[in-house]
Amino acid sequence: MSAEAPRLRLGSAAPNFKALTTKGEIDFYSWAGESWVILFSHPDDFTPVCTTELGAFSKLEPEFTKRNVKLIGLSANSLNSHEEWIKDINEVAQTSLQFPIIADADRQISFLYDMLDYQDVTNRDKKGLPFTIRSVFIIDPKRTIRLILTYPASTGRNAQEVLRVVDSLQATDKYKVATPINWVPGDDVVVAASVSNEEAATLFPGYKAVKPYLRLTPLAKEKILPA
Numbered sequence: 001m002s003a004e005a006p007r008l009r010l011g012s013a014a015p016n017f018k019a020l021t022t023k024g025e026i027d028f029y030s031w032a033g034e035s036w037v038i039l040f041s042h043p044d045d046f047t048p049v050c051t052t053e054l055g056a057f058s059k060l061e062p063e064f065t066k067r068n069v070k071l072i073g074l075s076a077n078s079l080n081s082h083e084e085w086i087k088d089i090n091e092v093a094q095t096s097l098q099f100p101i102i103a104d105a106d107r108q109i110s111f112l113y114d115m116l117d118y119q120d121v122t123n124r125d126k127k128g129l130p131f132t133i134r135s136v137f138i139i140d141p142k143r144t145i146r147l148i149l150t151y152p153a154s155t156g157r158n159a160q161e162v163l164r165v166v167d168s169l170q171a172t173d174k175y176k177v178a179t180p181i182n183w184v185p186g187d188d189v190v191v192a193a194s195v196s197n198e199e200a201a202t203l204f205p206g207y208k209a210v211k212p213y214l215r216l217t218p219l220a221k222e223k224i225l226p227a
Contacts, residue, residue, distance in 0.1 A: 008114060010148065014039075014139045015112050021072070021100035022082050029143065031100075036069040036170075037139040038162060041115040041132040043153045045077045045085040053134075054101075055093025056159040066226040067166055068141075071099035075132050076110060079103040104132070113137065136162060138169065171224050176203065177217070186221035190214065 008015075014037075016029045040057070042050040054073060061071055075082075082101045089097050102109060110116050115135045134151035146169050151157055168179040177189040191200045191207055197215075200207050204217035 008137075008145055008148065010145060012145045014137065014143045014145050016143075017109050017112060019074075019102045019104065019109055020079055021102050022079065022086065023100035026100065031072075032070060032139070032141075032143075034068075034141050036067070036141060036166065037137075038064065038069060038071050038166075039074065039113070039137045039139065040071075040157075040162075041074045041110065041113075041135045043132055043134065044075060045081045046088065049154070049156045050075075051085075051089055051092055053156050053159070054089045054097060055095055058089065058093060058095040058097040058099070060159050060163060061099055063163055064166070067163075067170065069166055072102065073099065074102035074104050074109060074115070076104050076107055078105050107132075138162070138165060140169070140173075167224055171219065175219060175223070177219060180216075185224040186219075188216045189219045191217055 014028075016027070018025065018027050042053060044050060057071055057073075064071055077085075082103055086097050086101070089095070104110050107116060110132050113135065115132045133153060134149075134155070134157055136147070136149040136151075136157065137145055138147035140146050147165055149157070149162075164184060167185050168183065171177060171179065171185075171189065172192075175189070176192045176195050178192055180188070180190055183189070191204055193213070195203065197209075200215060200217075204215075207215050207217040209215050
């Protein structure tokens with residue numbers, strides 16, 4: 001893997017791949033179907049931060065499912081390691097983890113998605129190969145990458161924040177809006193810059209123009225969150 005990893009950006013097509021997972025072998029595109037996908041990596045099985053993260057995502061999986069989102073994890077561990085570790089996750093988090101975890105021991109998928117740790121020289125296996133970092137990709141049903149997050153191994157992620165971003169992206173796609181700082185469903189949204197004032201008056205009657213470039217409008221929580 002001396003070659004440079006592919007450079008994925010927002011708007012890039014998510015690369016397809018075949019993988020061995022805790023739910024069997026998959027073709028990524030076929031498995032994803034018409035759903036959104038959250039593909040996220042963790043550095044290593046049987047480690048403290050990763051255990052808390054996978055437990056949190058497992059507990060939130062029903063909320064992701066309501067939003068037509070599939071979860072899939074990944075690390076450079078073996079399938080057997082994943083299967084044994086899931087028992088610990090379930091015990092610690094009092095959950096029942098159901099989403100697949102990719103066994104990427106050869107780092108092929110990690111390389112494809114630029115998930116390998118090139119910063120921390122201590123984050124290596126016994127063979128000296130790099131482990132994965134904490135990456136998150138939100139991928140829409142068109143296989144377009146809509147969000148990329150990268151965390152160091154020492155920092156756990158926020159599963160609720162990933163869910164919030166899904167709500168924001170889906171609201172944006174459906175209603176021609178953007179979401180301001182600290183937005184959560186039920187808060188006012190921003191009328192998209194591409195929407196003229198005339199169109200905004202039709203789409204969002206009574207919208208408030210704080211500045212010519214900052215137009216706010218209510219968007220009911222019920223219009224965003226699934227029943």
